[in-house]
Amino acid sequence: MIPIDGLPVLTAAEMRAAELAAMVGDVTEATLMDRAGAAIARAVARLAAGREILVLCGPGNNGGDGYIAAAMLRRQGLPVRVAASEAPRSDGARRAAALWDGAVEPLVQAKPAPILLDALFGTGLSRPLDHSVQQALCRLASAAWLRIAVDLPSGVATDDGKLLGEMPRFDVTLALGAVKPSHVLQPAASLMGQVRLLDIGVSTESQAHILARPGLPEPNATSHKYSRGMVAVVAGSMSGASELAALAALRAGAGYVLHLASAGPSGPASLHAVVRRGYAADALSEERIGAIVIGPGLGRDGDASERLNAALVSGRPLVVDGDALRLVQIEALAEHDGSKILTPHGGEFTHLFGKTADDKLSATRRAARQSGAVVVHKGADTVIAAPDGRAILCPEASPWLSTAGTGDVLAGAIGAMLAAGLEPFRAAEAGVWLHAQAARACGKAFIADDLADALSAVRG
Ligand SMILES: NC(=O)C1=CN([C@@H]2O[C@H](COP(=O)(O)OP(=O)(O)OC[C@H]3O[C@@H](n4cnc5c(N)ncnc54)[C@H](OP(=O)(O)O)[C@@H]3O)[C@@H](O)[C@H]2O)[C@@H](O)CC1
Numbered sequence: 001m002i003p004i005d006g007l008p009v010l011t012a013a014e015m016r017a018a019e020l021a022a023m024v025g026d027v028t029e030a031t032l033m034d035r036a037g038a039a040i041a042r043a044v045a046r047l048a049a050g051r052e053i054l055v056l057c058g059p060g061n062n063g064g065d066g067y068i069a070a071a072m073l074r075r076q077g078l079p080v081r082v083a084a085s086e087a088p089r090s091d092g093a094r095r096a097a098a099l100w101d102g103a104v105e106p107l108v109q110a111k112p113a114p115i116l117l118d119a120l121f122g123t124g125l126s127r128p129l130d131h132s133v134q135q136a137l138c139r140l141a142s143a144a145w146l147r148i149a150v151d152l153p154s155g156v157a158t159d160d161g162k163l164l165g166e167m168p169r170f171d172v173t174l175a176l177g178a179v180k181p182s183h184v185l186q187p188a189a190s191l192m193g194q195v196r197l198l199d200i201g202v203s204t205e206s207q208a209h210i211l212a213r214p215g216l217p218e219p220n221a222t223s224h225k226y227s228r229g230m231v232a233v234v235a236g237s238m239s240g241a242s243e244l245a246a247l248a249a250l251r252a253g254a255g256y257v258l259h260l261a262s263a264g265p266s267g268p269a270s271l272h273a274v275v276r277r278g279y280a281a282d283a284l285s286e287e288r289i290g291a292i293v294i295g296p297g298l299g300r301d302g303d304a305s306e307r308l309n310a311a312l313v314s315g316r317p318l319v320v321d322g323d324a325l326r327l328v329q330i331e332a333l334a335e336h337d338g339s340k341i342l343t344p345h346g347g348e349f350t351h352l353f354g355k356t357a358d359d360k361l362s363a364t365r366r367a368a369r370q371s372g373a374v375v376v377h378k379g380a381d382t383v384i385a386a387p388d389g390r391a392i393l394c395p396e397a398s399p400w401l402s403t404a405g406t407g408d409v410l411a412g413a414i415g416a417m418l419a420a421g422l423e424p425f426r427a428a429e430a431g432v433w434l435h436a437q438a439a440r441a442c443g444k445a446f447i448a449d450d451l452a453d454a455l456s457a458v459r460g
């Protein structure tokens, strides 16, 4: 059972292609299914610790994995029963079912067991479960002590995180061969429990990966405040938000943070490390600025638009957040020829790029291509995409992040990474990782100021 940090993410079609590519020489679909069944049996034996296991098998190859695992668990002397929603339909499932020498109970009449192994449907699910199957799954899951899903919980679409109907909550999901988008996209991800990968010897490559600890810029003996990264935070009508971004940039490791406010020096006296100046458009073209953070507390009035335009024409690397995402035009962004990172939440994303039926990964990739910017599409399942197609999917973030000011902290942290010289995609990744780690370190009911302060410690 492999933790999923940093692993490639494959859609159902990409996984199928990877499996086909793996079937060379004497490796057949049966070989892969046997490997999957054996890996599942090993994992389940460890998790079940001797308790009775009920394996639910569907008609396709997900069911096939279930029959193989059941047969292996029984050979190990563990108490196992099998219940099926219908007879096997695929060749793989028929072969696997023939290897199970016990009884097969009808799913709707099956009695619960402490360990539930759901092998009803995986990547081949094409429509909602029949009502009776869904009811049986929910009934057996609610009576179980531990619920384990094979590849994906049955009822989850593979590529977009959608639920095709009412679903029970699982404790462990054993992804086979590769992580799929729904293992991290919401709402599906919140029902999966711990997601672990089982290796079945299929080589998987993808431009999309799960977030992992990134390389963070570190100072050395020759570093000075400008080489560590100079961040200019453009303030507006609500200076608290831009103050938070400035604090976060410092705490994330920036060497110099300039806060450009409307009416000259402002803000709490405790923040001595932030350099405060009155805003002037020509201050933004200063060559040493490694990143301009614009948007937190900017407002949406004429002054705000003017500042945004000045930031765009400065050509300096940009982090565009909050109010600036409501003011900016995609065309103007595409014309800015420096590095740029947009950090929209769902509402800002729709405002900028329009409503779409696409899944979050595809929509974010399209937005990055269209704007020429790295897009950090925030949420419980943040997706980062670059114009060249690279993407990072982030596992569920702390729900306590849903409080005012946490977005400002993220913008500041990303600004610090950009100013330190990371390329925009890596800067976004590093900022998002630091932010998630800081949230974890803060525990519950923290405020955005705590989150910004925690960034220093989680840099490690
Ligand atoms: N390929 C490989 O090499 C390997 C694959 N592996 C495993 O295979 C899984 C993918 O297998 P799969 O493609 O057979 O899909 P699976 O999810 O079992 O179900 C498809 C079947 O269900 C049917 N069906 C769909 N929706 C339905 C519904 N709501 N209600 C009722 N029926 C429904 C659908 O038929 P349909 O009616 O749509 O034509 C079809 O018969 C994958 O997740 C992994 O576990 C591993 O063993 C490693 C090697």
Ligand SMILES: [K+]
Pocket (backbone or CB within 6 Å): 062, 118, 119, 120, 121, 122, 149, 150, 151, 152, 153, 154
């Ligand atoms: K399943």
